[in-house]
Amino acid sequence: MSPAKYQTMGQQEGRRSWAEPWKIKMVEPIHMITREERQHALDEAGYNTFLLRSADVYIDLLTDSGTSAMSDRQWAGMMMGDESYAGSRNFYHLEDAIRSYYGYKHIVPTHQGRGAEQLISKALIQQGDTIPGNMYFTTTRLHQELAGGTFVDVIIDEAHDPSSLHPFKGNVDLNKLQAVIDKVGADNIPYVSLAGTVNMAGGQPVSMANAKELRAFCNQQGIRVYLDATRMVENAFFIQEREEGYANKSIAEILKEFCDLTDGAWMSAKKDNLVNIGGWLAVNHEDVFEKARNMVVIYEGLHTYGGMAGRDMEALAIGIEEMVDDHHVHARVEQVRYLGKLLTDWEIPIVVPAGGHAIFLNAKKFYAHIPQDHFPSQTLAAQLYLDSGVRSMERGIVSAGRNPETGENRYPALELTRLTIPRRVYTQAHMDVVAESVKNIFDSRAQTKGLKMIYEPAYLRFFQARFEPLR
Numbered sequence: 001m002s003p004a005k006y007q008t009m010g011q012q013e014g015r016r017s018w019a020e021p022w023k024i025k026m027v028e029p030i031h032m033i034t035r036e037e038r039q040h041a042l043d044e045a046g047y048n049t050f051l052l053r054s055a056d057v058y059i060d061l062l063t064d065s066g067t068s069a070m071s072d073r074q075w076a077g078m079m080m081g082d083e084s085y086a087g088s089r090n091f092y093h094l095e096d097a098i099r100s101y102y103g104y105k106h107i108v109p110t111h112q113g114r115g116a117e118q119l120i121s122k123a124l125i126q127q128g129d130t131i132p133g134n135m136y137f138t139t140t141r142l143h144q145e146l147a148g149g150t151f152v153d154v155i156i157d158e159a160h161d162p163s164s165l166h167p168f169k170g171n172v173d174l175n176k177l178q179a180v181i182d183k184v185g186a187d188n189i190p191y192v193s194l195a196g197t198v199n200m201a202g203g204q205p206v207s208m209a210n211a212k213e214l215r216a217f218c219n220q221q222g223i224r225v226y227l228d229a230t231r232m233v234e235n236a237f238f239i240q241e242r243e244e245g246y247a248n249k250s251i252a253e254i255l256k257e258f259c260d261l262t263d264g265a266w267m268s269a270k271k272d273n274l275v276n277i278g279g280w281l282a283v284n285h286e287d288v289f290e291k292a293r294n295m296v297v298i299y300e301g302l303h304t305y306g307g308m309a310g311r312d313m314e315a316l317a318i319g320i321e322e323m324v325d326d327h328h329v330h331a332r333v334e335q336v337r338y339l340g341k342l343l344t345d346w347e348i349p350i351v352v353p354a355g356g357h358a359i360f361l362n363a364k365k366f367y368a369h370i371p372q373d374h375f376p377s378q379t380l381a382a383q384l385y386l387d388s389g390v391r392s393m394e395r396g397i398v399s400a401g402r403n404p405e406t407g408e409n410r411y412p413a414l415e416l417t418r419l420t421i422p423r424r425v426y427t428q429a430h431m432d433v434v435a436e437s438v439k440n441i442f443d444s445r446a447q448t449k450g451l452k453m454i455y456e457p458a459y460l461r462f463f464q465a466r467f468e469p470l471r
């Protein structure tokens with residue numbers, strides 16, 4: 001039973017069932033295709049779910065990025081787009097929304113998250129610098145490397161263990177951070193790269209206590225802390241649910257308190273902010289703002305649109321106002337957990353506790369007979385698509401890529417397949433269909449063989465690599 005503040009009117013009367021805090025006003029039909037057609041589509045896509053056409057997909061759990069359903073208010077806002085080249089009123093609305101809910105002083109809009117990652121990396125990193133962080137993220141690390149830096153993982157050990165029930169597996173290990181400082185010196189660390197609801201660890205949160213300790217530690221060392229705020233609202237929900245002293249604080253209050261512990265944030269607005277495109281960088285220090293605002297005109301667009309249309313900024317500003325609704329966040333995380341529970345009831349190995357945005361299947365355990373060099377997570381994503389048209393994503397050796405210095409494959413401890421739930425899009429019935437399909441391929445797993453990579457692009461290979469099945 002949900003805590004009192006999340007109870008539906010029926011639950012307030014002692015009844016069992018819970019339902020989403022929204023109703024559907026517009027629908028997008030999806031269609032089914034046959035197994036032969038799915039096999040053909042998979043061959044054409046080189047066994048990479050990123051290369052499938054969405055028309056060939058039934059339930060699309062590739063990503064929660066840019067896949068949210070917007071609200072009627074957001075769509076109304078789209079009609080209020082001020083498409084002036086400079087000084088659009090929608091930008092000022094967006095600036096106000098970021099300042100009120102995240103609390104940062106200076107805002108630079110970008111076309112999406114990686115645009116902001118490029119700006120912050122170029123503004124702060126010098127050749128040879130080290131950037132410690134709570135687990136890498138693909139595009140974040142690449143921008144840090146392209147700017148001349150080296151990312152070092154300082155997340156707690158539990159994050160690398162899919163079965164650890166630690167409530168805050170996204171926490172930074174301060175001893176690991178100290179060891180990095182001892183090795184390279186605080187002067188060569190431009191900032192700590194802190195992510196909320198750590199994506200690559202399975203959507204695992206950082207506690208407020210850990211963020212406070214990190215802030216105090218970094219203050220002593222003279223190191224700044226910048227936040228990947230992409231899924232910080234989900235992180236706030238976990239703090240509210242699990243951390244002492246936060247049960248009666250709102251998501252908005254927790255979000256603000258957490259952001260106040262950092263010097264700025266980059267954002268893929270395509271997630272928490274409930275829009276299909278957009279991003280931003282927000283910082284407190286004038287010097288960083290000055291550099292980023294100057295660079296944005298080179299890479300993204302003028303500093304009052306940064307690659308977004310006026311209407312996109314309006315939908316984004318409204319999305320920020322809607323994302324902090326406690327009932328919305330609760331519904332979102334509960335849907336993820338509903339899918340997780342169906343799977344764990346069937347003893348299918350997933351990362352626990354279930355994360356904020358996705359269920360991560362533990363492909364190393366699922367396909368224990370497939371070595372990591374034969375891409376178990378990629379294989380699982382392909383098999384799931386073949387079985388039911390459900391699209392998921394690899395988060396294992398393919399995503400980890402190669403060490404830029406040695407050219408060797410990186411072998412991450414976590415070999416996962418991500419079932420990512422878009423916000424406000426699918427129903428419980430869709431989750432039932434997904435779970436049954438996962439069970440079906442789990443039951444026949446012994447017959448499944450791995451894959452061979454036959455094309456590998458230079459950067460972010462998971463997006464475009466091609467595979468063929470091992471016979």
Ligand SMILES: Cc1ncc(COP(=O)(O)O)c(C=O)c1O
Pocket residue numbers: 065112113114115137139140195199228230231267268269270278279
């Ligand atoms: C944690 C995290 N950071 C950054 C990004 C990059 O954002 P974008 O895809 O908008 O460029 C993503 C996108 O998936 C993400 O999940």
